[in-house]
Amino acid sequence: MNGENKRQKERMKAAQEILKSSRNRIYLDLRFLEQALFRLRPEEKEAIFLGCNGEALYYNEEYLLRRYLHSPEAVGCDYLHMIIHCLYQHPFQAYEYEEKYWDLATDIAVTDVIREMELEWILEQIPGLCFRIAEEIRREVLLMSAGHITRYLRDVLADGGGLCGYSYEELKRLFQRDSHVCWYRGASRKKSKRKLKGRTDGGEDREQEEEEEKKQPGEENKDADTGYRRRTKGEAEEGRDGIQGAQDSSIGLKYMQGLAGIWKEAAESVLMSSQSFTKGQGKIPGSMILNIQKLVRERYDYAEFLRRFAVMNEKVKVNLDEFDYTYYLYGLRILEKIPLIEPLEYKEEYQVKDFVIVIDTSGSCSEGLAQRFLNKTYNILKQTEHFAEQVVIHVIQCDAAVQEDIRITSLEHLEEYIHKLELKGGGGTDFRPAFEYVDRLYREKAFQRLCGLIYFTDGYGTFPGKPPDYKTAFVFVERDDCVEIPPWAIRLYLEEEEV
Numbered sequence: 001m002n003g004e005n006k007r008q009k010e011r012m013k014a015a016q017e018i019l020k021s022s023r024n025r026i027y028l029d030l031r032f033l034e035q036a037l038f039r040l041r042p043e044e045k046e047a048i049f050l051g052c053n054g055e056a057l058y059y060n061e062e063y064l065l066r067r068y069l070h071s072p073e074a075v076g077c078d079y080l081h082m083i084i085h086c087l088y089q090h091p092f093q094a095y096e097y098e099e100k101y102w103d104l105a106t107d108i109a110v111t112d113v114i115r116e117m118e119l120e121w122i123l124e125q126i127p128g129l130c131f132r133i134a135e136e137i138r139r140e141v142l143l144m145s146a147g148h149i150t151r152y153l154r155d156v157l158a159d160g161g162g163l164c165g166y167s168y169e170e171l172k173r174l175f176q177r178d179s180h181v182c183w184y185r186g187a188s189r190k191k192s193k194r195k196l197k198g199r200t201d202g203g204e205d206r207e208q209e210e211e212e213e214k215k216q217p218g219e220e221n222k223d224a225d226t227g228y229r230r231r232t233k234g235e236a237e238e239g240r241d242g243i244q245g246a247q248d249s250s251i252g253l254k255y256m257q258g259l260a261g262i263w264k265e266a267a268e269s270v271l272m273s274s275q276s277f278t279k280g281q282g283k284i285p286g287s288m289i290l291n292i293q294k295l296v297r298e299r300y301d302y303a304e305f306l307r308r309f310a311v312m313n314e315k316v317k318v319n320l321d322e323f324d325y326t327y328y329l330y331g332l333r334i335l336e337k338i339p340l341i342e343p344l345e346y347k348e349e350y351q352v353k354d355f356v357i358v359i360d361t362s363g364s365c366s367e368g369l370a371q372r373f374l375n376k377t378y379n380i381l382k383q384t385e386h387f388a389e390q391v392v393i394h395v396i397q398c399d400a401a402v403q404e405d406i407r408i409t410s411l412e413h414l415e416e417y418i419h420k421l422e423l424k425g426g427g428g429t430d431f432r433p434a435f436e437y438v439d440r441l442y443r444e445k446a447f448q449r450l451c452g453l454i455y456f457t458d459g460y461g462t463f464p465g466k467p468p469d470y471k472t473a474f475v476f477v478e479r480d481d482c483v484e485i486p487p488w489a490i491r492l493y494l495e496e497e498e499v
Helices: 002-027 030-037 063-070 074-089 100-116 126-139 146-156 169-176 205-211 234-239 249-275 286-296 304-310 323-332 367-381 411-419 430-442
Strands: 041-044 048-050 056-059 192-196 197-200 314-320 346-350 356-359 394-400 400-407 452-458 472-476 490-494
Touching: 002 030, 002 041, 002 056, 002 074, 030 074, 030 249, 056 063, 063 074, 074 100, 074 249, 100 146, 100 169, 100 400, 126 146, 126 169, 146 400, 146 490, 249 356, 304 367, 304 452, 304 472, 304 490, 356 367, 356 430, 367 411, 367 472, 394 430, 400 430, 411 452, 430 452
Parallel strands: 041 056, 356 394, 356 452, 452 472, 472 490
Antiparallel strands: 048 056, 192 197, 314 346, 394 400
16 A cells, blocks of 8 residues: 555655646746746646646646657647746636637647747647748638637638638647647536536536547537537636636636736746746747737726726706605604605716717728627617717718718717718828817817717827827727827727727
8 A cells, every 4th residue: 555655645745746847848948938937836637637726736647648659849848838828818718708719819829839830849749730830811701819809700600601611620640749628617617507508517428528528639528518509607717616616606706807917027027027028038929929919918897998988977957766755654653744854865966078089081991890889889879868958979981081071969869870880081090180179179179078089090190299188098909019009098909809
């Protein structure tokens, strides 16, 4: 018995030494990843061959030892693969996308960035076919972010379609190096009565699930619990409640959000290292810098921003719904004709202010995207009280010159305009004509209470040299790099899914 325990301890020590050795070898070649490489805590987990959730690096001891004996470099490649997953926030954004395409897209994105690192001993572990397929995708999506690749895969692989002659299952086997199961359910998920596709996660089903999770890359995984569909936040929360003993779904989600924050800090450190790049730190891929810049920049809720920017004007008024009749009736009953009246409750009423929306109609802007942006704005505004009788919105189309100005005074008018929207222009981008036009309207007192201007654009244009007399926000959709804007303007980034 003592001999068996000794052998188990030796195997455990050997497995952890393998991971440590792999990590250190990567560090020697890619020193700019220092703040990321030392953040994962190794943990043996029989049910997962290899994977991480942002805190723990889970490994099946037997699988790891066999893989290292076959190729030490392969384990190093796997380790780097998982680190990049975390730097790119892949485990923490999983609930936002369809699991089937997200899992494959993240593996493709990581493979592509590893190719750019040009680390020979790592590149030898990845089939050349992977790089050729990634290059084909790059020509279609431009920036190799997981979100862009997910949308592309959803289009080309829908209804059983293929990519470069390969089916989804073949592509998954080709690119997979780790298990993503702990992104969705946690590495040691508790038993749950929640049904997915008519079954529960208990008893024989859970045993079968664990057997599926043990499968190594290249083996077909037919786990019914993956669902292959878009998961809601609620499902994602419930799926993560087993991580680190979280007691309920809200704790599980907060736990993952906390890990996302930790890895955002790590990404910022990597970005700083890239800016102070010195010879000997390894090759830092340009696409990695762009992706990390996109990840670490601030994200805003457009609905909340619009309410604060354009429709929040507090006006105190009596709230008749909150009038308390208890004291009134009590006084009539006790004092006969003398009611007791408590001071009335008050509430803040939100009024819509006047504002301007400028749509960039240059050749690089999409009419469909502009239409969806206006529709999103409309959906937010229609929830605001007294919109129809108080609003004045100028919707201006502008490329290098002002092409159209439509004055909107009601929800019905805005809805009709969106439905019939046709972009006019198609030339270059210059922001100055729109500001000059609005400045003139402002001086002529065309607005009673101008709140500000929202400019919907791709960002490739000339900004005014001086600040206007009203607030200004530039909204960029599907812009991956950071746009340098004047200090007097507000900058917002929206993903296509948000529009």
